[in-house]
Amino acid sequence: MVKEEDRSIIERIKQLRQANSLSQASFAKLIDVSSGNVGQWERYVTLPSAAALKSIALKLGCSVDWLLFGSRSNKTCPPFTEKKAEIITDPDLARMIAVLKEIMNDPDPRRRTWAVMQFEDAFKQYCSAFDEKKLRA
Known part of the structure; x- marks a missing residue:
C-alpha cells in the first residue's frame, strides 16, 4: 500500500488524467503501461515507476517535479485545462513527428532553418x- 504522504502524487496523476478526458485504459496506452498499473495507482496499491513518471511528464506536458511535489514553479507545467493529450496510433505519423521533433531540437539553428524550409x-x-x-481561428 502507498504511504499517506505519497498519495498526493497519485492524486495529481489522476487529476491530470481526468482533466485530459482520458480513461484509465487510454491513459495507460498513452504512457505505455498496462491499464492494470493505472488502476493499482489510483487504488493506492503501488506508486508509478520513474519511467512511468517520465512518460507522463513528456506526454502530458508537465514536469516530474510537479508530479512528485506539486511545485508549480516549473514553467513546463501548464494549467490542466490548456493541454489535451493526443494519442497517435498511426505508426507512420508517430515516426514523422519523432523525426521532426529531433530535427527541431537540434542545437544548430541553421539545420533547424533548413528543415523548416524543406518542409x-x-x-x-x-x-x-x-x-x-x-x-x-
Whole structure:
C-alpha cells in the first residue's frame, strides 16, 4: 500500500488524467503501461515507476517535479485545462513527428532553418491551408 504522504502524487496523476478526458485504459496506452498499473495507482496499491513518471511528464506536458511535489514553479507545467493529450496510433505519423521533433531540437539553428524550409517547400499546399485556417481561428 502507498504511504499517506505519497498519495498526493497519485492524486495529481489522476487529476491530470481526468482533466485530459482520458480513461484509465487510454491513459495507460498513452504512457505505455498496462491499464492494470493505472488502476493499482489510483487504488493506492503501488506508486508509478520513474519511467512511468517520465512518460507522463513528456506526454502530458508537465514536469516530474510537479508530479512528485506539486511545485508549480516549473514553467513546463501548464494549467490542466490548456493541454489535451493526443494519442497517435498511426505508426507512420508517430515516426514523422519523432523525426521532426529531433530535427527541431537540434542545437544548430541553421539545420533547424533548413528543415523548416524543406518542409514548407515539400508541403506548400498543406502549409498554406493550415496557415489560412489558423488566421481564421
